[in-house]
Amino acid sequence: MNKTNAINRNPLHVQVANTMRDRIMQGALRPAERLNEVALCEDLDISRTPLREAFKLLEAEGLVTIRPHKGAIVAEISIQEISEVFDLLAPLEALGIRLAMTRMSAQEKSRIIALHDRMIAFYEAGDREGCFLSDYEFHNTLIAFARHDVLQSTHQSLSNRSQRGRYLAPRFDQQKLDATMAAHRKLIVAIKNDDVDQAARILEDHVVLTGQFVIDTLRESGVARD
Amino acid sequence: MNKTNAINRNPLHVQVANTMRDRIMQGALRPAERLNEVALCEDLDISRTPLREAFKLLEAEGLVTIRPHKGAIVAEISIQEISEVFDLLAPLEALGIRLAMTRMSAQEKSRIIALHDRMIAFYEAGDREGCFLSDYEFHNTLIAFARHDVLQSTHQSLSNRSQRGRYLAPRFDQQKLDATMAAHRKLIVAIKNDDVDQAARILEDHVVLTGQFVIDTLRESGVARD
DNA sequence: GATCGTAGAATTGCATACAATATGACTTCA
DNA sequence: TGAAGTCATATTGTATGCAATTCTACGATC
Numbered sequence: 001m002n003k004t005n006a007i008n009r010n011p012l013h014v015q016v017a018n019t020m021r022d023r024i025m026q027g028a029l030r031p032a033e034r035l036n037e038v039a040l041c042e043d044l045d046i047s048r049t050p051l052r053e054a055f056k057l058l059e060a061e062g063l064v065t066i067r068p069h070k071g072a073i074v075a076e077i078s079i080q081e082i083s084e085v086f087d088l089l090a091p092l093e094a095l096g097i098r099l100a101m102t103r104m105s106a107q108e109k110s111r112i113i114a115l116h117d118r119m120i121a122f123y124e125a126g127d128r129e130g131c132f133l134s135d136y137e138f139h140n141t142l143i144a145f146a147r148h149d150v151l152q153s154t155h156q157s158l159s160n161r162s163q164r165g166r167y168l169a170p171r172f173d174q175q176k177l178d179a180t181m182a183a184h185r186k187l188i189v190a191i192k193n194d195d196v197d198q199a200a201r202i203l204e205d206h207v208v209l210t211g212q213f214v215i216d217t218l219r220e221s222g223v224a225r226d
Numbered sequence: 227m228n229k230t231n232a233i234n235r236n237p238l239h240v241q242v243a244n245t246m247r248d249r250i251m252q253g254a255l256r257p258a259e260r261l262n263e264v265a266l267c268e269d270l271d272i273s274r275t276p277l278r279e280a281f282k283l284l285e286a287e288g289l290v291t292i293r294p295h296k297g298a299i300v301a302e303i304s305i306q307e308i309s310e311v312f313d314l315l316a317p318l319e320a321l322g323i324r325l326a327m328t329r330m331s332a333q334e335k336s337r338i339i340a341l342h343d344r345m346i347a348f349y350e351a352g353d354r355e356g357c358f359l360s361d362y363e364f365h366n367t368l369i370a371f372a373r374h375d376v377l378q379s380t381h382q383s384l385s386n387r388s389q390r391g392r393y394l395a396p397r398f399d400q401q402k403l404d405a406t407m408a409a410h411r412k413l414i415v416a417i418k419n420d421d422v423d424q425a426a427r428i429l430e431d432h433v434v435l436t437g438q439f440v441i442d443t444l445r446e447s448g449v450a451r452d
Numbered sequence: 453g454a455t456c457g458t459a460g461a462a463t464t465g466c467a468t469a470c471a472a473t474a475t476g477a478c479t480t481c482a
Numbered sequence: 483t484g485a486a487g488t489c490a491t492a493t494t495g496t497a498t499g500c501a502a503t504t505c506t507a508c509g510a511t512c
Binding site for chain 4: 262263264274278294295296297298
Binding site for chain 2: 464465466467468472473474475
């Protein structure tokens with residue numbers, strides 16, 4: 001059950017962390033932006049205690065930097081860091097798809113294919129934002145189907161950090177988008193054929209290439225420092 | 227500079243997290259043990275605020291589980307979880323040694339060899355505890371030499387979790403220790419020969435095997451649930 | 453003009469007080 | 483006997499107040 005009707009019983013600091021995470025990931029709070037405790041508390045209508053607890057969660061996720069006695073800031077994004085994040089994402093997604101392909105049900109397999117079809121629809125409609133979000137969901141769903149808690153949480157955290165870089169930069173140009181679609185198409189073929197090694201190879205290469213695309217785009221747009 | 231003379235300016239919650247981390251990793255606090263806030267505060271002579279902040283850090287590291295409105299407990303260790311942790315450690319250490327071997331200085335290389343020599347000394351003296359600690363340091367040092375912040379912090383966290391399992395279980399029996407030493411010896415040869423692919427392969431296999439050893443030992447001793 | 457020093461304001465760090473929730477023993481009633 | 487309800491207690495969650503630190507503006511000194 002999905003408990004969509006359950007009333008919100010999350011502790012305040014978790015709710016605060018959730019909204020802050022969204023704001024940071026989507027760029028509403030810019031990198032290096034100062035996070036003044038009292039100002040944020042007024043804005044969110046809470047006291048400083050749960051806010052400070054939320055900061056600790058977000059710091060562990062790499063989204064906030066706490067400078068002792070000097071206050072928290074939105075974690076800066078460096079091209080170096082994004083590059084490093086993709087260094088880890090590549091082998092982890094490869095591991096993920098290996099597990100997923102041995103564990104996922106026929107129903108889950110068709111869900112992956114459906115997600116891919118949806119991304120194609122966005123692509124053919126020229127909707128880059130749709131492609132962008134579909135892509136994110138596609139990869140996260142694959143990992144979810146690996147049924148591997150440690151991989152899941154580690155990937156989630158890294159994926160969020162990589163996604164920040166992508167929110168910050170403009171969307172891929174047509175050439176990069178074409179390459180992305182091509183990789184996904186090849187991946188789906190390998191999945192349909194149950195060719196685990198091939199799928200893992202394709203996905204790992206794809207993630208590495210995506211990392212390079214993101215970095216190129218960040219460099220060109222000049223939003224992140226080196 | 228190493229700032230060994232700098233006075234301790236860490237925030238309280240960081241110091242608290244450090245001592246709690248040690249206690250949990252070494253098993254002074256047992257898995258599933260209740261972490262009563264007021265009792266711990268009396269023991270540590272602090273107030274609840276920094277303690278609760280420390281809990282958040284430790285939860286992110288997988289060492290503590292916070293159950294809303296019910297209090298924190300020392301994170302339980304399941305064989306499943308330890309197994310999953312090693313699933314990630316293997317490809318990450320492989321990545322690490324690839325980076326380390328391309329980046330490390332001659333001096334760092336000899337440091338690795340020295341660590342290995344020290345482990346051999348412990349081995350030949352029949353000091354299993356020494357071997358155990360040397361092994362931990364050997365792997366962590368390799369990762370440090372990769373000069374890769376994201377890998378470093380991710381590995382640190384996973385390594386800590388795996389080490390908990392090892393603290394909990396008895397030390398390896400002679401057979402497992404022999405296999406470990408053999409793997410390290412082969413690894414050192416590959417490192418000396420600058421054979422990156424070979425080293426990465428050996429290390430990845432070694433980590434997988436270590437995972438199986440740890441799990442076997444835990445199973446036999448019956449300290450962790452499935 | 454530059455540097456250092458200093459006072460006061462702003463801000464974070466920590467402790468404490470109060471509110472909300474969970475726990476557990478006891479009672480009641482079938 | 484036992485299932486369910488109730489109340490007191492223990493514990494966690496949140497707010498607030500005080501202490502410690504940092505920042506800023508201004509003035510003194512060279």
